[in-house]
Amino acid sequence: xxxxxxxxxxxxxxEEINGLRMTRQRQEIYKLLMGERSHxxxxxxxxxxxxxxxxxxxxxxxNCLEALVQHHIIRQVNFDREPSRYCPNLDEHGHFHDEAxxxxxxxxxxxxxxxxxxxxxxxxxxxxxxxxxxRGQLAFS
Amino acid sequence: xxxxxxxxxxxxxxEEINGLRMTRQRQEIYKLLMGERSHxxxxxxxxxxxxxxxxxxxxxxxNCLEALVQHHIIRQVNFDREPSRYCPNLDEHGHFHDEAxxxxxxxxxxxxxxxxxxxxxxxxxxxxxxxxxxRGQLAFS
DNA sequence: GCAGAAAATTAGAATCATTCCGAATTGTAT
DNA sequence: ATACAATTCGGAATGATTCTAATTTTCTGC
Ligand SMILES: [Mn+2]
Ligand SMILES: [Mn+2]
Ligand SMILES: [Zn+2]
Ligand SMILES: [Zn+2]
Numbered sequence: 001x002x003x004x005x006x007x008x009x010x011x012x013x014x015e016e017i018n019g020l021r022m023t024r025q026r027q028e029i030y031k032l033l034m035g036e037r038s039h040x041x042x043x044x045x046x047x048x049x050x051x052x053x054x055x056x057x058x059x060x061x062x063n064c065l066e067a068l069v070q071h072h073i074i075r076q077v078n079f080d081r082e083p084s085r086y087c088p089n090l091d092e093h094g095h096f097h098d099e100a101x102x103x104x105x106x107x108x109x110x111x112x113x114x115x116x117x118x119x120x121x122x123x124x125x126x127x128x129x130x131x132x133x134x135r136g137q138l139a140f141s
Numbered sequence: 142x143x144x145x146x147x148x149x150x151x152x153x154x155x156e157e158i159n160g161l162r163m164t165r166q167r168q169e170i171y172k173l174l175m176g177e178r179s180h181x182x183x184x185x186x187x188x189x190x191x192x193x194x195x196x197x198x199x200x201x202x203x204n205c206l207e208a209l210v211q212h213h214i215i216r217q218v219n220f221d222r223e224p225s226r227y228c229p230n231l232d233e234h235g236h237f238h239d240e241a242x243x244x245x246x247x248x249x250x251x252x253x254x255x256x257x258x259x260x261x262x263x264x265x266x267x268x269x270x271x272x273x274x275x276r277g278q279l280a281f282s
Numbered sequence: 283g284c285a286g287a288a289a290a291t292t293a294g295a296a297t298c299a300t301t302c303c304g305a306a307t308t309g310t311a312t
Numbered sequence: 313a314t315a316c317a318a319t320t321c322g323g324a325a326t327g328a329t330t331c332t333a334a335t336t337t338t339c340t341g342c
Pocket of ligand 3: 039088089093094105
């Protein structure tokens with residue numbers, strides 16, 4: 001029974017995901033992202049995570065987020081040149097940025113749609129990643 | 142016959158586009174973008190534009206690019222957190238980033254495709270802008 | 283053409299999200 | 313326990329972009 005075991009037992013997150021050891025800091029950050037679903041920035045994560053980890057550093061928040069992204073546990077989302085945001089939704093989806101409220105909404109693709117079907121790609125192209133971003137407003141109903 | 146007239150006559154770009162007065166600096170930058178089509182960064186524009194405008198400043202390059210974007214004469218393109226790139230293609234299109242060469246290719250949509258058709262958007266949504274980005278490689282033929 | 287007024291350009295300083303660094307701590311394997 | 317590796321941490325450095333204030337250019341009535 002290592003201390004790592006105890007940490008994992010306490011919050012229900014396994015001690016390793018996709019080959020990444022889930023330290024206390026990584027677990028708490030991952031748990032926060034799963035709970036909020038608001039696509040927070042690194043700094044927003046930093047401010048909110050202090051409740052559970054008062055001594056964590058901003059550098060560690062960046063380290064953890066990068067590790068989680070690298071191991072495909074979360075996704076990094078960029079809007080223009082704004083600070084990066086982080087998303088725990090691993091399903092293929094796009095992001096709608098509501099300019100009125102500043103909120104970000106996940107956007108699913110309609111079933112049966114294959115993105116490469118609608119694009120006129122050069123031949124012999126291997127696509128590793130697709131990103132779809134929308135900006136606009138939720139109109140009055 | 143103002144000096145502005147003379148500048149425009151010399152390079153075939155009108156003295157005003159979309160309500161933006163096309164100064165010498167704006168004209169040369171626009172001409173460079175139209176000619177190269179390589180989606181250069183602000184700094185790449187700065188380095189290349191010195192051939193025609195040896196005394197231009199980097200601040201002016203940023204100012205001009207922003208003015209051209211604001212007046213919908215060119216588009217600003219972002220890949221993750223890399224420096225912004227600039228694109229003179231005003232047709233609706235996406236961007237394919239070839240990781241092998243670092244080059245960026247415009248990607249057309251297949252005819253008759255309406256992007257909002259394939260997305261499961263929240264109701265009463267007004268989309269102002271859509272961005273599609275692809276990363277991958279051109280495979281051996 | 284000539285005096286403002288307005289707009290554009292410029293060099294350099296400031297900003298700020300992110301990355302880097304080196305030291306301290308923690309975890310793992312033997 | 314000891315040795316080695318990985319992680320965390322505070323603070324410094326980075327770098328694309330923006331800001332500022334001074335200068336230059338252009339425009340708008342006369
Ligand atoms: Mn963008
Ligand atoms: Mn991106
Ligand atoms: Zn998302
Ligand atoms: Zn383009």
